[in-house]
Amino acid sequence: MLRQYNNLRTLGDNIRLGVLTAFSAGMVNVASFVILFAFTSNVTGTYVILASEIMKGNLFQIGVVLLWILLFFFGAFVSNLIVIHFNRRNTYAAHAAPVVLETLAIFSVGVYGDFFYRETLRETEILTSILTFAMGLQNGLTASISNFSVKTTHLTGTTTDLGIIAAMFTKSEFRANPELRGKAKLLSAIMLAYFFGAFSGGYLAFLIGFKAFYVVSLFLIVVALYDFYKLRILALIRPGHKALADVDGRI
């Protein structure tokens, strides 16, 4: 799921990555809205809010909203900085590191919210900022390692692409195209995973509050460890496999 890069990835790799990360992004987005009253996984609306706050001249709100946008950007920047600079040394580690960072960020929000949160505005802004950074990390990673075919923290592009593909499928030649069929499967899987993640996130946030972020962290740990275990198992079954993985950083 995390060990292959760009065009080496299979549809299965992308679907697994897309489903798990979209599910967790949906959970984070709705849980953050329910608890902190701010969306964290998409920034399109945030740009609109920024423009509206600039028009009103609300300096504090402009600062907060701009900070969220910058942190989303910075998250994508950091994850790709890691991928680009460490991919050749160890592909798995380079791809897992942003997920580990994201998990730590989300888990820390859960722990702080669970034990220390006093509902002050400053705390709310900081926790929202950490979650926005985490979502930037995730979106940057999934987009770059899937050759920009998997974006999981928002659904504008996914829904548009699905609409386009649905229109294309009205012609039999497109329906027969395996690449388009694969793309439709991937996008539908992401859309459904995000929706169910959002539903679960909202439900859990109402039910257990900040502890919902522990559940998200668990999902992300699965994402980070899945390939690690798969590599170990494959190395045990086929000893030559590990050597190959060490040579070119992939299986």
Place this chain on the structure above:
Amino acid sequence: MKVWPFYIVAFCFFTGIEVFLFGKSEDPEKLLLGKWREVAWQYESSEVSDDVSERVGKTLVIHKAEYWEFLPNRTLVVSGKEGKGTAQWRLAGRANVLQLQHGRAVAEHYSVGELTHDTLVLNFETDIQAKGVAKLVFRRAGVL
């Protein structure tokens, strides 16, 4: 050509903007503290369906108070001719949501339309159809 200076300049630029914005702005929580006098209850939408009214009534406590006092310990004291009541207050989002918690059961949510030294405007916030149904306007007590 080295690109790192560009990244460092961009980082410093945006950090500078943030420092400026937060340095020049006032903490909304501090602005909110104090005693506010209710001066108007406005219904923005003239056509509110029975269905929407009914739903608003379920989640909105109709305040007939004259003064709202936000205390630093997050207690809101609502006082008027009919006596006093208290709730717990909290600003959330980007300081655009005011949550009032009445005990464990009822939580009201208001959208903060305006918050300045002497004016506070709250819009009752619920789902889309009822948004903007009720608007409460306050002036800081002691300010004409």
